[in-house]
Amino acid sequence: MSTASMNMIQALNSALDVKMSEDPTVVSYGEDAGYFGGVFRVTDHLQKKHGLNRSFDAPISESGIVGTAIGMAAYGLRPVVEIQFADYIYPAYDQIVSEAAKMRYRSGGQFTTPMVVRSPYGGGIFGGQTHSQSPESLFTHIAGLKVVIPSNPYDAKGLLTAAIEDDDPVIFFEPKRLYNGPFDGWHEKPVSPWKAQELAQVPTGKYIEPIGKARVMKEGSDVTILAYGTMVWVALAGAEHAGVDAEVIDLRTLVPLDIETIEASVKKTGRCVIVHEAPKTSGFGAELSALVQERCFYHLEAPVARVTGWDTPYPHAFEWEYFPGPQRVADALKAVMSGGR
Amino acid sequence: MKNTPTLSLRVPEPSGRPGDTPDFSHLKLDAPGAVDRPDVATAPAEMRDHAFRLIRVLDDEGRAVGPWDPKLDPDTLRRGLKAMILTRAFDDRMHRAHRQGKTSFYMKCTGEEAIAVAQGMILSREDMGFPTYRQQGLLISRGYPLASMMNQIYSNAEDPIKGRQLPIMYSAKDYGFFTISGNLGTQYVQAVGWAMASAIRGDDKIAAAWIGDGSTAESDFHSALTFAAVYRAPVILNIVNNQWAISSFQGIAGGLETTFASKAVGYGLPALRVDGNDFLAVWAATQWAEERARTNQGATIIELFTYRGAPHSTSDDPSRYRPGDEHEKWPLGDPIARVKQHLIAIGEWSDDQQEAAEKEAVEQVRAAARESEAIGTLGQSRPSVKTMFEEVFATEDWRLVEQRREVGV
Ligand SMILES: Cc1ncc(C[n+]2csc(CCOP(=O)(O)OP(=O)(O)O)c2C)c(N)n1
Numbered sequence: 050m051s052t053a054s055m056n057m058i059q060a061l062n063s064a065l066d067v068k069m070s071e072d073p074t075v076v077s078y079g080e081d082a083g084y085f086g087g088v089f090r091v092t093d094h095l096q097k098k099h100g101l102n103r104s105f106d107a108p109i110s111e112s113g114i115v116g117t118a119i120g121m122a123a124y125g126l127r128p129v130v131e132i133q134f135a136d137y138i139y140p141a142y143d144q145i146v147s148e149a150a151k152m153r154y155r156s157g158g159q160f161t162t163p164m165v166v167r168s169p170y171g172g173g174i175f176g177g178q179t180h181s182q183s184p185e186s187l188f189t190h191i192a193g194l195k196v197v198i199p200s201n202p203y204d205a206k207g208l209l210t211a212a213i214e215d216d217d218p219v220i221f222f223e224p225k226r227l228y229n230g231p232f233d234g235w236h237e238k239p240v241s242p243w244k245a246q247e248l249a250q251v252p253t254g255k256y257i258e259p260i261g262k263a264r265v266m267k268e269g270s271d272v273t274i275l276a277y278g279t280m281v282w283v284a285l286a287g288a289e290h291a292g293v294d295a296e297v298i299d300l301r302t303l304v305p306l307d308i309e310t311i312e313a314s315v316k317k318t319g320r321c322v323i324v325h326e327a328p329k330t331s332g333f334g335a336e337l338s339a340l341v342q343e344r345c346f347y348h349l350e351a352p353v354a355r356v357t358g359w360d361t362p363y364p365h366a367f368e369w370e371y372f373p374g375p376q377r378v379a380d381a382l383k384a385v386m387s388g389g390r
Numbered sequence: 391m392k393n394t395p396t397l398s399l400r401v402p403e404p405s406g407r408p409g410d411t412p413d414f415s416h417l418k419l420d421a422p423g424a425v426d427r428p429d430v431a432t433a434p435a436e437m438r439d440h441a442f443r444l445i446r447v448l449d450d451e452g453r454a455v456g457p458w459d460p461k462l463d464p465d466t467l468r469r470g471l472k473a474m475i476l477t478r479a480f481d482d483r484m485h486r487a488h489r490q491g492k493t494s495f496y497m498k499c500t501g502e503e504a505i506a507v508a509q510g511m512i513l514s515r516e517d518m519g520f521p522t523y524r525q526q527g528l529l530i531s532r533g534y535p536l537a538s539m540m541n542q543i544y545s546n547a548e549d550p551i552k553g554r555q556l557p558i559m560y561s562a563k564d565y566g567f568f569t570i571s572g573n574l575g576t577q578y579v580q581a582v583g584w585a586m587a588s589a590i591r592g593d594d595k596i597a598a599a600w601i602g603d604g605s606t607a608e609s610d611f612h613s614a615l616t617f618a619a620v621y622r623a624p625v626i627l628n629i630v631n632n633q634w635a636i637s638s639f640q641g642i643a644g645g646l647e648t649t650f651a652s653k654a655v656g657y658g659l660p661a662l663r664v665d666g667n668d669f670l671a672v673w674a675a676t677q678w679a680e681e682r683a684r685t686n687q688g689a690t691i692i693e694l695f696t697y698r699g700a701p702h703s704t705s706d707d708p709s710r711y712r713p714g715d716e717h718e719k720w721p722l723g724d725p726i727a728r729v730k731q732h733l734i735a736i737g738e739w740s741d742d743q744q745e746a747a748e749k750e751a752v753e754q755v756r757a758a759a760r761e762s763e764a765i766g767t768l769g770q771s772r773p774s775v776k777t778m779f780e781e782v783f784a785t786e787d788w789r790l791v792e793q794r795r796e797v798g799v
Contacts, residue, residue, distance in 0.1 A: 076590060102590050108620060113579055113613030120583025120597070123568070124518070126590065128583075140609070147573045148580065154781050156561040156569035157551035161784070192782050216784040261787070305787040 055251040056243040058228045060202035061091045061167075064209040065129060067255045069099045072127065075213060076103045079114060079131025079167075083107075087131055089169055089228060111141035115166060119149050122162040127213055135170035135222060136179045142187070149218040150193030165212045165219045170198075171279055171326055172358075172372055173226035173236075177365040180225075183278075183327035183358070188220045189303045189336065195219045196303040197260055200227060200281040201248035204301055207258025215260060224278040234283035234374040263307035265314070269296035272320035272385055275311060275337050277301065280324040280373065287324075287356075287378025293386060295322075303333055311337070312344050319350040320385045324373055329357040351388035354381045402641035408709060412719040419665075419721060422449040423456020427674075430682045434660040441652040441661035444695060446722075447670035452731035458674040464738035470511060470669055471729045471739075472747055473531040474503040478726065479751035480526065480536060481700070483759060484543055488704045492767035493543050495557045499524040501699035501717065502632055504669040504725035506600075507531040509628070512676050513598055515566045520581035520599040523558050523570055524630065524698075534565050536758035544762060546771040552780075553773045575601060575608030578627065582617045582689075585625035589686075596683040598626040604635020606650055607643045615691070619657040622688035626679040627659075629691065630666065632698035637711040651693035659691050666696030667725040670732070695722070775799045 055063065069075045077092055083106035086093030095104035107114045111132055118128040132138045138145070145166060152162045172181035188196050195217055199205035205223065212219040226232050230242040243249035266281060271293050276284040277300040288295035296314050300307065315321045321341050323334040334355040341353050356373045364371055405413040425443045428436070447454050454461075462470075481498040488496045499506065506527030513519065519528055529539060541548040543557040551561050551569075561569035568584075571577050581599030588595045601611060606629055618625055629650045633640050640650075654661035660682070664675040672694060679690035699717040701708050713719075733739030765771055779786065779794040786794075 074591075108613075108616050110613040110616055112610055113617050116576065116579030116610060116613060117583030117586055117617050120520075120580035120585070121587040121590070123580065124584045124587035124591075126587045143573060144576060144579070144610075148571060148576050152569065153784070155551065155555050155559070155571075156563070157554065158781050159551075159561050159563040160569050195783070305783075305789075308788060 050252040050254045050256070052250045052252050054244050054249050055202045056229050056249065057199070057202045057205045057223065058089055058091055060206040060251045061209055061223065062093055063251065063253065064206040064213070065092060065095055066098065068210060068213045069095060069103060071255065074126045075129065076121065076126055077129045077131070078105045078107045080107055080109055080133045082131045088133060089225070091167070091223070092131065111137055112144050115141040115144040115149065118164050119144060119152070119162050122164040123152065123160045127163050129165040129167060129213055132166060132168040134180050135168040135184055136182045138166070138168055138184060145188070145194070145218070145220070146191050150191050153217070154193060161216055162218050163216045165209070165221050167221045167223060169225040169228070170222040171224045171226055172363060172368060173232060173279060175365065175368055178363045181363040183325065185222060185303060186327060186331060186333045189333055193217070194304065195260060196222070197301065198222045198224065198278045198303065199301060200224065200278055200299050201231070201246065202243055202251050203248045204258050204264065206251050207256050208260065208301060210255060211257045211260045214257070219260070222278065226279045227282070231282045232279055233286035235286060236369050236374070258301070260302050261305040261307055262301065263310040264299045264301055265310065266297040266299050267295070269294040269318065271295060271318055272322060272382060273298060273311070273314040273318045274322050274324060274378070275300060276324040277303065278326070280326055283373060283375055284324050284378055286375035288382060290375045291379035291382040293382045295382060308340065308344070311341065315341050315345040316348045319348050321349070321353045322356065322378070322381045322385055323353065324356045324378055326358045326373055328360045329355060330360050332357055351385045354385050356381045402639070402646050404639035404641065404712065406713040406716060408711065408713060410713050412713045412716040414719065414721050417721065420444045420446060422446040425456070425458065427457035427678070430678055430685065431687060432660070434654070434658050437660055438655050441655050441663060442649055444663050444665055445671050445675055446665040446668050447674060448668045448728050448732055452728065452735035454670055454732065458671060460670055460674040460677060462670065462673065464733065464736065466511070467729060467733055468739065470507055471726065471733065472751070473507045473511070473527065474726045474729065475747050476751040476754060477503045477507060477527045477530045479748070479755045480530060480539070483755045484540070485704065487543070487767070492763070493557050494768055495704055496543065497523050497558050497703045498700035499526060501720070501724065502630065502666065502696050503527050504672050505628070505630060505666050505694050505696065508669050508672040509598065509676050512673065512680060513566065515564070517566050517595050518568055518581070518584050518597045519566050520568045520577040520584070520597065521570060522600050522602060522630070524602070525600055526558070528567055529560060529562060529565055532565050534562055536755060537761040540758060540762035541765060544767045546762065546766040547773055548765050549773060552777045574605040575610040579610045579614040579617065582614045582623045582625050585623040586617070586621050589621070589624055594684065596624040596626065596680065598628065600628045600630055602635060603629060603631040603633070603640040603645060603650055604638060604643045606653065615653065615657040615659060618689035619659050622686070624683035624686065625689045626676065626683060627689055627691045629693045630696065631693055632696050634698050634702065634712070636702045636706060649693060651691055654691035659689055661691040661693065663693045663695060665722050666694030667722040667728065669725055669729045697722070
């Protein structure tokens with residue numbers, strides 16, 4: 050298959066375009082997502098190519114966007130809706146949590162909601178409190194939802210394609226900070242574009258990256274770092290900075306979780322550091338930490354460590370103090386390495 | 391302090407509380423036949439008046455009068471009457487079953503039977519209804535097995551939805567009946583989405599949704615109207631104004647400021663306001679909205695003006711918040727009595743036939759109850775615990791497999 054160099058926006062756009070070309074039941078809509086192609090341009094050109102009926106602008110009503118998508122999915126379509134920023138998903142929370150997530154179960158399998166709720170998420174772009182949040186753990190806690198977060202263009206396209214084909218509702222968070230290029234957390238250094246990365250070579254046609262499989266970004270023997278989204282790149286930089294031979298795992302899917310890869314890696318390395326940008330308390334790191342403790346306790350050489358955002362609202366002027374960077378990852382790695390039994 | 395009056399809050403109160411004489415003098419009821427019937431192609435702006443009037447067909451003598459008379463043949467009327475009688479008999483039996491400890495919960499639709507029965511008869515099974523818990527008449531009018539409804543109410547081994555939902559939260563795709571949510575209002579907007587999907591696919595099916603007067607205050611109600619208007623979705627949006635939302639009268643949801651139908655006006659949608667206890671008026675208005683939707687002219691709001699005669703649910707005691715005899719004094723009568731009177735007036739029915747039909751309905755319900763209770767009532771019988779872990783996802787993930795094993799199934 051021919052490939053092209055794509056950034057994450059282009060890769061996601063390509064996933065939508067390919068699926069909409071292949072399957073007439075796929076529709077895509079959201080605020081500014083039709084004519085203009087979305088404020089981040091992920092749905093660019095779709096309306097022109099696939100028509101007004103399949104790619105359109107929606108009213109500023111997140112519960113309306115998700116609620117109508119549920120009805121469409123129950124009818125037999127595969128809607129992919131965009132919530133302009135993950136911070137605005139809360140008005141749709143009831144529709145996602147009480148309705149989409151529960152439909153198959155509560156109807157005894159009579160009604161299903163194959164749909165994707167896409168949303169740019171996370172910080173690192175100076176978006177302030179209402180354009181920076183990472184609400185993934187509010188969804189991983191909910192029975193019936195799958196939660197997917199890619200960290201690079203290749204996975205973004207393959208995973209979005211899988212999400213569209215999935216028969217369950219999928220929450221698909223797109224790290225805004227990675228839309229245009231990877232980010233290693235050294236915010237004062239210039240950031241390289243995706244073009245320079247192997248994972249930006251994206252097939253132009255259809256392919257799938259399965260939901261529920263982690264990707265080992267870097268093999269290592271000293272410590273396992275569990276991360277997803279933007280933090281995968283911060284973790285890689287942090288490991289290099291600390292000079293530690295870390296195994297860096299990009300979870301890619303939080304639900305269902307690739308527990309086998311996690312377990313095998315922690316049993317091999319005996320140490321585990323978890324990195325996410327969402328606040329610490331009840332964040333997904335708490336779940337990961339508990340799972341590692343439950344399954345790998347006798348292999349652990351040190352307590353599991355978490356590097357996360359703080360338990361504050363997302364601050365505008367203190368972004369780099371809030372956002373976990375390579376230095377904090379390196380500090381955690383060193384602490385874990387010295388904290389042997 | 392400034393020399394101006396102090397501000398004060400108005401908290402709306404109903405016209406009567408326990409011990410008071412019911413007072414309906416504030417209701418503005420159009421006479422039967424008084425409201426004109428616009429062409430279905432009429433622009434919403436030209437029929438705003440209909441959002442404030444009340445469409446009625448049956449007069450006090452049981453005659454069908456005026457432009458909204460749907461001119462139903464006697465067979466259809468009798469079928470409707472029998473389905474309403476059956477719905478009431480079913481409600482009575484299940485309410486008693488709750489009192490006998492056979493189920494944890496039940497909700498009757500006493501006084502509102504004409505709504506779901508008429509609308510269930512008009513819409514096709516291929517259309518999709520997004521009902522609330524008070525539209526059991528949709529299933530009953532379509533011949534859904536009563537015993538299956540009871541199996542759901544008892545959460546027994548044959549419960550079609552495997553003991554997962556509160557009693558009465560039916561789900562029957564083949565009968566055009568969407569799975570009921572306990573979260574009020576959420577399904578209104580889903581119905582609009584379903585209708586949009588039908589339009590996107592160039593299909594010919596329409597959707598219908600129901601919401602209570604109280605729940606129109608939910609934001610999803612307003613999202614639904616926005617989407618329905620913007621995309622001209624083929625959907626019928628029913629508002630069942632039964633005067634009460636548990637103990638709160640309809641004024642608390644804004645019903646004193648304007649009619650519920652008139653909410654449509656601000657969205658540019660056509661609205662009809664109908665006597666919900668008048669089977670013929672409900673029929674005619676629904677047919678109007680159906681034709682509008684099917685001919686690609688978009689959504690219609692129908693306010694069905696009725697009264698919830700029974701308690702809100704088996705957990706409710708209405709004598710604590712409203713005059714005890716308010717229901718009997720409801721000026722628009724009882725929907726079953728009115729169709730009966732009409733059929734007798736046109737020489738197509740008799741008191742004896744009514745009595746026989748009521749007996750037959752009770753017998754039908756009793757037979758279904760025997761069948762269902764033989765399987766078991768709540769606590770006596772239930773689906774396999776294994777099913778608790780199934781259908782969370784299309785395929786079970788490792789967490790659910792592990793947790794299922796922990797339970798030992
Ligand atoms: C979102 C939500 N809030 C509150 C409730 C609790 N509740 C159940 S029924 C009800 C009253 C509904 O009144 P109305 O919409 O008028 O319908 P009716 O019961 O009169 O048919 C309430 C408050 C609920 N089920 N869902």
